[in-house]
Amino acid sequence: xxxxxxxxxxxxxxxxxxxxxxxxxxxxxxxxxxxxSFTEWKHFQLKGxxxxxxxxxxxxxPIFQTSVVNNFKIMLVSVFGQIPLGVILAYLLFRxxxxxxxxxxxxxxxxxxISSIVVALLWNRVFxxxxxxxxxxxxxxxxxxxxxxxxxxPHHAIVPILFVLLWQFTSLYMIIFIANLQRIPSSVFEAATxxxxxxxxxxxRIVLPELSGVIYxxxxxxxxxxxxxxxxVFAMTGGGPVHYTYVMALYLYQQTFTFNNYGYGSAVxxxxxxxxxxxxxxxxxxxxxxxxxxx
Amino acid sequence: MSxxxxxxxxxxxxxxFSYTFLIMFTIITVFPIIWMTYSSFKLMGDIMINxxxxxxxxxxxxxLKCFKYGNMGFAFFNSVIYSGISTLFIVILSLQAGFALTxxxxxxxxxxxxxxxxxxxxxxxxxxxxxxxxxTNTGLYNTYLGVILPYIAFGLPMAVLIATSYIHGIxxxxxxxxxxxxxxxxxxxxxxxxxxxxxxxxxxxxxxxLGNWNEFLMVFTLTSxxxxxxxxxxxxxxxxxLNQDYGLQFAAxxxxxxxxxxxxxxxxxxxxxxxxxxxxKE
Numbered sequence: 270x271x272x273x274x275x276x277x278x279x280x281x282x283x284x285x286x287x288x289x290x291x292x293x294x295x296x297x298x299x300x301x302x303x304x305x306s307f308t309e310w311k312h313f314q315l316k317g318x319x320x321x322x323x324x325x326x327x328x329x330x331p332i333f334q335t336s337v338v339n340n341f342k343i344m345l346v347s348v349f350g351q352i353p354l355g356v357i358l359a360y361l362l363f364r365x366x367x368x369x370x371x372x373x374x375x376x377x378x379x380x381x382x383i384s385s386i387v388v389a390l391l392w393n394r395v396f397x398x399x400x401x402x403x404x405x406x407x408x409x410x411x412x413x414x415x416x417x418x419x420x421x422x423p424h425h426a427i428v429p430i431l432f433v434l435l436w437q438f439t440s441l442y443m444i445i446f447i448a449n450l451q452r453i454p455s456s457v458f459e460a461a462t463x464x465x466x467x468x469x470x471x472x473x474r475i476v477l478p479e480l481s482g483v484i485y486x487x488x489x490x491x492x493x494x495x496x497x498x499x500x501x502v503f504a505m506t507g508g509g510p511v512h513y514t515y516v517m518a519l520y521l522y523q524q525t526f527t528f529n530n531y532g533y534g535s536a537v538x539x540x541x542x543x544x545x546x547x548x549x550x551x552x553x554x555x556x557x558x559x560x561x562x563x564x
Numbered sequence: 565m566s567x568x569x570x571x572x573x574x575x576x577x578x579x580x581f582s583y584t585f586l587i588m589f590t591i592i593t594v595f596p597i598i599w600m601t602y603s604s605f606k607l608m609g610d611i612m613i614n615x616x617x618x619x620x621x622x623x624x625x626x627x628l629k630c631f632k633y634g635n636m637g638f639a640f641f642n643s644v645i646y647s648g649i650s651t652l653f654i655v656i657l658s659l660q661a662g663f664a665l666t667x668x669x670x671x672x673x674x675x676x677x678x679x680x681x682x683x684x685x686x687x688x689x690x691x692x693x694x695x696x697x698x699x700t701n702t703g704l705y706n707t708y709l710g711v712i713l714p715y716i717a718f719g720l721p722m723a724v725l726i727a728t729s730y731i732h733g734i735x736x737x738x739x740x741x742x743x744x745x746x747x748x749x750x751x752x753x754x755x756x757x758x759x760x761x762x763x764x765x766x767x768x769x770x771x772x773x774l775g776n777w778n779e780f781l782m783v784f785t786l787t788s789x790x791x792x793x794x795x796x797x798x799x800x801x802x803x804x805x806l807n808q809d810y811g812l813q814f815a816a817x818x819x820x821x822x823x824x825x826x827x828x829x830x831x832x833x834x835x836x837x838x839x840x841x842x843x844x845k846e
Contacts (some may be wrong), residue, residue, distance in 0.1 A: 273759060275749075275750065276668065277670075279664075279668075279669060279748065279749035279750060280664050280749075281664075282664070282749075282750070283660040283661065283663055283664040283749070283750075283753065284661050284676060285661070286657050286660065287657035287658060287660065287661040287680075287720055287724065288661065288676060288679075288680075290657070290713065290716055290717050290720065291679075291680065291683060291717050291720050291721070293677075293717070294643065294691070294695065294713060294714050294716075294717035294718075295568070295683050295686055295717050295718065295721075296679070296682075296683075296686075297694075298691035298694035298695050298698065299686065299690060299806035300690060301694035301697075301698075301802070302693060302694050305693065305694060305697075325709045330675040331786060339595065357585070358585075358586070358589065361582045361585060361586060362586075366578055366579055366582040367579070367583055367586055368584050372772075373586045373590055374836075375832060376590045376593060376594050377586075377589060377590060377593050378832075378836065379593060379594065379597065379825075379828070380593060381774075381839070382774065382778075382824040382825065382827065382828045382834075382835075383597075383776065383778070383802060383820075383821055383824065384777070384778035384780065384795070384796040384799075384820060385780065385796075386780055386796040386797075386799055386800045386820070387796070387799065387817045387820045387821055389805075390799070390800075390803065390804065390805065390813060391596055391597075391600050391817055392596070393805055394600070394810060394813070394814070395596050395599075397810075399611055399615035399810065400615065401595065401596065401599050401615070402820060404616050436592065436593065441795070441839060442592075444836055444839045444840050445840055448837075448839075448840025449840075466650060468578065469732065480709055491742055493687065496687075497687040497689050499689065499780075499781055500780045500781065500796075503780075504780075504800050504804065506805070507805060513662065516690045517689075521689055521692075521693075522692075522781075522785075525676075525692070525693045525696070526696075531593060531693050531697060534693045535693045538689055538691070538692070538693060539690070541687075541689055541690060542690050543687075545685065545687075546685070548828060549685075
């Protein structure tokens with residue numbers, strides 16, 4: 270009996286420090302955020318309960334609408350750019366069709382170690398009039414006065430950011446896919462080759478079905494990751510010029526910390542959570558359909 | 565004979581494609597970083613005239629300015645404190661939780677485990693506003709603890725997941741034998757679980773350290789004093805987008821990059837394994 274009691278005490282003694290920190294800093298604030306989203310603030314003071322007015326104002330704000338569109342573009346590039354490129358890179362390295370595959374892997378993975386702030390400022394310089402991208406285009410097009418103008422276009426200003434996201438995160442997926450490819454028994458590949466299966470057949474019939482689970486997991490991560498992107502956009506463009514490159518997290522930051530409108534900012538964060546859960550649920554449905562079709 | 569034929573069949577088209585693809589990808593990945601590094605030894609005028617050339621008169625002037633006016637030394641120290649202390653706690657707390665969740669056989673373990681997993685979907689954005697209000701009201705705002713606690717909290721869900729699945733694989737007999745020998749659970753944790761879990765400890769440490777070293781939003785919003793800033797926040801305010809001294813900016817970027825490059829060279833196996841395990845951050 271005493272034995273049981275001390276066991277239970279040890280159980281909670283081991284579990285609670287982690288659990289309490291986690292609950293206090295992540296779970297509790299979510300509920301606070303939800304409550305705050307129905308309130309109005311002025312001059313750091315709580316003014317009162319205003320129902321869903323914040324939500325209505327947010328949805329009608331053109332800057333928020335631009336942000337949603339930009340987040341959506343980031344999501345598309347993450348799911349349909351980073352992940353497929355990651356699969357290709359992983360497969361090329363996994364099959365060891367090149368010598369020095371370890372070298373390639375290590376170089377391509379390098380950006381993962383760099384902070385998004387550094388990445389953003391570096392690529393700002395790359396696209397600047399004294400940058401390597403500008404120099405490259407100048408020499409290719411033979412136009413010594415070329416400068417990058419895409420940032421001025423309201424619809425395409427986000428494109429350089431999308432490119433940098435590919436540069437920064439593709440290798441993360443590459444590493445995950447390599448780890449999962451290594452779990453496929455090599456006898457599977459040997460048998461397929463002995464049976465005379467073409468490379469396309471191997472990829473289509475063995476590799477992609479084996480990877481489908483992890484591709485799905487990565488898509489979920491890419492979606493939730495793309496909805497929270499902040500650092501890179503903040504340091505690279507700050508949402509500008511005008512508000513062409515705004516994203517939801519930046520909008521939230523501005524409302525909370527520039528305008529001190531805590532209620533409004535909280536409502537934005539709740540919208541981000543809802544969208545994130547929504548997209549992941551849709552993704553799950555699509556994945557289930559896909560599975561049913563192939564089983 | 566036929567095997568040899570097949571090999572040559574693969575090598576022709578595929579090898580050329582593989583090399584082209586990988587070499588191009590590597591150049592696009594690495595060249596900007598190399599350019600940044602050598603440009604940091606050039607003065608602004610030199611960069612304006614010859615943006616691509618190697619430094620004709622390499623100088624350390626940019627670096628001296630960064631440390632003198634940019635508070636980089638202090639920022640570096642703060643980054644070490646923030647990431648180091650939070651990593652230490654993430655490792656210990658997650659392994660303790662993982663031990664409790666797998667080797668005690670209580671039903672509540674499933675509920676606690678599920679609650680931790682839920683945290684994987686919650687991002688800093690969704691709690692930053694209430695966290696800021698809570699910290700300003702409790703006096704945690706602009707303190708080391710006020711950054712370290714959220715760093716620990718946001719590192720825990722993934723770390724607990726990794727620790728739980730690893731400790732789950734440790735044979736129960738190991739724990740039971742120790743219990744029969746009269747060891748307390750606390751002793752079992754420090755003398756057995758911690759030792760046996762050293763591989764997963766490495767994984768959790770490198771992932772947490774890297775993630776928190778590069779973290780920006782929390783330090784940016786939960787601190788205000790110059791002397792509380794971490795490296796990414798200092799770099800952004802000292803050498804940010806509006807800075808016109810490119811040489812200085814490159815030097816600041818290199819200062820922000822070097823520590824993690826060294827870390828990567830030393831720990832790249834643990835790092836690649838850690839990310840490969842499906843342990844993902846940002």
